[in-house]
Amino acid sequence: MVLGFASRVALASVLSPTWCSLSAESTCSQPSLSRQLHFRNTSKVIFRRFIIGIAFICTWNIGYAWADSLESALMPGQVIQGHAKWEEDCAKCHKRFDKAAQTRLCQDCHKDIREDIDRKQRFHGRLKEQRECNACHTDHKGRGENIAPINESTFDHRQTNFALNGIHADPRRAECKACHKPKVKYRDTPSDCLTCHKKDDYHKGIFDSKCETCHSDKAWKTSSFNHSKDTKYPLLGKHKAAKCESCHTVPVAKEKTPTTCYACHKKDDKHKGTLDRTCETCHTEKDWKDTPSFNHDKTKFPLQGKHIETKCKACHPDQRYKPTPVDCYSCHKKDDYHKSVFGEKCETCHSGKDWKTSPFDHDKDTKYLLLGKHKTAKCESCHTVPAAKEKTPTTCYACHKKDDAHKGALGRACEQCHTEKEWKDVHLFDHNKTTFPLLGKHEKVACKDCHADQRYKPTPLDCYSCHKKDDKHKGDYGEKCQVCHTDRTWKEITFDHNRDTKYSLNGKHKTTKCETCHKGHLFKEKTPTDCYACHKKDDKHNGTYGENCGDCHVEKNWKELLFDHDRHTKYPLRGKHIGLACETCHKGHLFKEKTPTDCYACHKKDDKHNGQEGKQCESCHRESSWKTVTFDHNKSRFLLRGQHGIIDCKKCHTTLLFKNISLDCIGCHEKEDVHKRRLGKQCESCHTARDWKLWDFDHNLRTKFLLDGAHKKLDCYDCHKKPMEGKVVAPTxxxxxxxxxxxxxxxxxxxxxxxxxxxxxxxxxxxxxxxxxx
Structure with a gap:
């Protein structure tokens, strides 16, 4: 401002009038030489003053380091205190020749406002009309100016994220300054109850900070909290009269308040924890001392037999109830006559009714029947160690290993040769019942030729393991000798390509040599079976028809084609399609995979309806003739009845854009409306499509106004005088x-x-x- 004033003073001194200042005697009206001298002297004075003014301005500008640009020199006034640190940097808020950039620059600093606008939240985000920032907030009015004033009496708090309800909406009881503290942005004012009402918290934080769970802003002392409905813990019995603080003793939320009896009543537990913590098993909320009769049968150990008469302390010494073992052996170990030989599962043989009575039946109660010599064997003979029945082996070899005369050479399946009736009674071993029946030449082979050193298992079952030395093919045909040879005679070949492989030889393949297809003696495992793998070099189509040669060609003769479009594709050729060249539809030799099958894909250019009738051309047209139309009008939205059934299509459809046609009568018959719309547009109320002149309208039946007396003789137009849109409306x-x-x-x-x-x-x-x- 000082700079502007100095500049104006300098210019004023330069441009002040001096035309008539030579002498009192000189006048502006004197012509001639004196006037010329006056003009010359005046010009010199003006020029000197102009130079002095320019020097003054430059000196002034150099003297003030903060005026480092034209904008700072012409600044209209000081900015507010909050913007003071950017006062020298005009570009922080302004962009030359771009007024629209100012709002963006404002929001670069006020990112929270931009986020509100983007999310359409809070005050600025809910404004119906988004304006430039400077429309409401103008700066350069001085350090102490408030450029964001709020009229507390008219401000709509619903525009914020905290609508004022109840007492909050009453300005006499809740002033703005009560919630909005100095030096805190309005938007940063907390919206939870406890922040403002912490001093009013009668519960001292015991019930967490969610005041709204019980209280409302309508009346603080009115609480809608119902413990039975609002929590998962209904108050019953003695709990109804208990004070809240009795259970909610520390500042924790309701979710963390324990709901088990023991959590609160641990100090009242006379059992000292020996009966676990499920107090409700015996006690009720009605009265702590009112204990129902404990039913042992509802536990994991129902009392049966001798246990019913046993005293509690016999099993629960020192009133320690849990953990109490439920297995027999834990209590009856001292009574175990078997000295743990049969394991610890006493209940397998004994019952709680009578200890000495054993219902155990080895054949029924185990998976191992006692037969032959096993029937008379003592239990201890097999059950030699303290192990349960599950761990006792059931194989012969496990017990009779010491009796094995073969020293394990014949394996451990003793039962293949021996029986339980008598160990020495060995039945005739039948090799044919093994996984390798002896057939052909194998019947006469000595056992030791295959089972060297009497090692019977594992013995290989494949031919090659024994006959590798006899292989004349040197492994070229693999190791599956049985594919071609039999064990009856080695030289007899039984290989049949059609039977023994998945690829039958037909046509030209019958006379083809094996080596032609089986390169390097690689047969079934790696020889491809598709045509293209061998005949790729013979493909005249260069791959344009794919690799499924068999779709068109046969093995009998390569040039004989059997491709049938109707049978081999999902698109049978009908009508005009039969005579078309393949290239008409199959562009670039792309066939089944990418060729479309719908009419519209090919005939879009022929669509006279411009797509109004959709893309399902086949709904009306046929392949036999495009112009033959099979459209059934009665399946459309407008059924053809009466006179409509015999008129030419062009009467209604003047163009091929069918969907532009109106469906109501007046759309076509307005020129024939003798009523001039005085009876409305719903012609069908009186007329039919069968005959326009036949109508059966009965005013008494079809309307709510009966015609009687003088009304019967009146003309319709005496009452219905004005044209009407839609239904007929007339005063009644x-x-x-x-x-x-x-x-x-x-x-x-x-x-x-x-x-x-x-x-x-x-x-x-x-x-x-x-x-x-x-």
Whole structure:
């Protein structure tokens, strides 16, 4: 501002008038030489003053280091205190020649406002009209100016994220400054109850900070909290009269308050924890001392037999109830006559009814039947160690390993040769019952030729393991000798390509040499079976028809084609399609995979309807002839009835854009409407499509206004005078039509029918009382 004032003073001194300042005697009207001298002297004075003014301005500008640009030199005034640190940097808020950039620059600093606008939240985000920032907030008004004033009496708090309800909405009870503290942004004001009402918290934080769970902003002392409905813990019995603080003793939320009896009543536990913590098993909320009879049968160990008469302390010494073992052996170990030989599962043989009575049956109760010599064997003979029945082996070798005369050479399946009846009674071993029956030449082979050193298992079952030395093919045909040879005679070949492989030899393949297809003696495992793998070099199509040669060609003769479009594709050729060249539809030799099958894909250019009727051309057209149309109009939204069934399509459809046609009568028949729309647009109310002149409209049946008396003789247009849109609407009260006939000028009201009737207007009903009290 000082700079602007100095500049103006300098310019004023430069441009002040000096034309008439030479002497008192000189006048502006003197011509000639004196006037010329006056002009010359004046020009010199002006020029000197101009130079002095320019020097003054430059000196002034150099003297003030903060005026480092044209903008700072011309600044209209100081910015507010909050913007003071950017006062020298005009570009922080302004962009030359771009007024629209100012709002963006504002929001670069005020990112929270930009986020509100983007998310349409809080005050700025809910403004119906988003304006430039400087429309409401103008700066350069001085350090102490408030450029974001709020009218507390008119401000709509619903525009924020905290609508004022209840007491908050009453300005007499809740002033703005009560919630909005100095030096805290309005948007940063907390919205939870406890922040403002912490001093009012009667519970001292015991019930967490969610005041709204019980209280409302309508009345603080009115609480809608119902412990039974609002929590998962209904209050029953003695709990109904208990104070809240009795259970909620520390500042924790309701979710963390324990709901088990033991959590609160641990100090009242007379059992010292020996009966676990499920107090409700015996106690109720009605009365702590009211204990129902404990039912042992509801535990994991029902009392049966001798246990029913046993005293509790016999199993629960020192009143220690849990953990109490439920297995027999834990209590009856001292009574174990078997000294743990049969394991610890006493209940397998004994019962709680009587210890000495054993129902154990080895054949029924185990998976191992006692047969032969096993019936008379003592239990201890097999059950030699303290192990349960599950761990006792059931194989012969496990017990009779010491009796094995073969020293394990024949394996451990003793039962293949021996029986339980008598160990030495060995039945005839049948090799054919093994996984390798002896057939052909193998029947005469000595056992030791295959089972060297009497090692029977594992013995290989494949030919090659024994006959590798006999392989004349040197491994070229693999190791599956049985594919071609038999064990009856080695030289007899039984290989049949059609039977023994998945690829039958047909046509030209029958006379082809094996080596032609089986390169390097690689046969079934790696030889491809598809045509293209061998005949790729013979493909005249260069791969354009794919690799499934068998779709068109046969093995009998390569040039003989059997491709049938109807059979081999999902698109049979019909009508005009039969005579078309393949290239017409299959562009670039792309066939089944990418060729579309719908009409519209190929015939879009032929669509006279411009897509109005959709892309399902086949709904109306056929492949035999494009112009032959099979469209059934009665399947459309407009059924053809009466006269519509015989008129030419072009009468209604003047173009091929069918969906532009109106479906209501008046759309086509407006020029034939003799009523001039005075009876509305719904022609079908009276007329039919069968014959326009036949109509059966009955005013008494079809409307709510019966025609009687003089109304029967009236013409329709006497009442229906104006054109109407949609349904017919006409007044049904007398005064609606007879206002001009009212001799009373409205003095007796609009209810004419109280005195008059439709038969004769002048006939007055007796006793109508129309003039009563008048």
């Amino acid at each position: 009260v007398c005064i609606g039509c007879h206002r001009r006939d009212d001799k009373h000028d409205g003095g007796l009201g609009p209810q004419c029918d109280r005195c008059h009737n439709t038969s004769s207007w002048k006939t007055i009903k007796a006793g109508s009382g129309a003039f009563r009290n008048r």
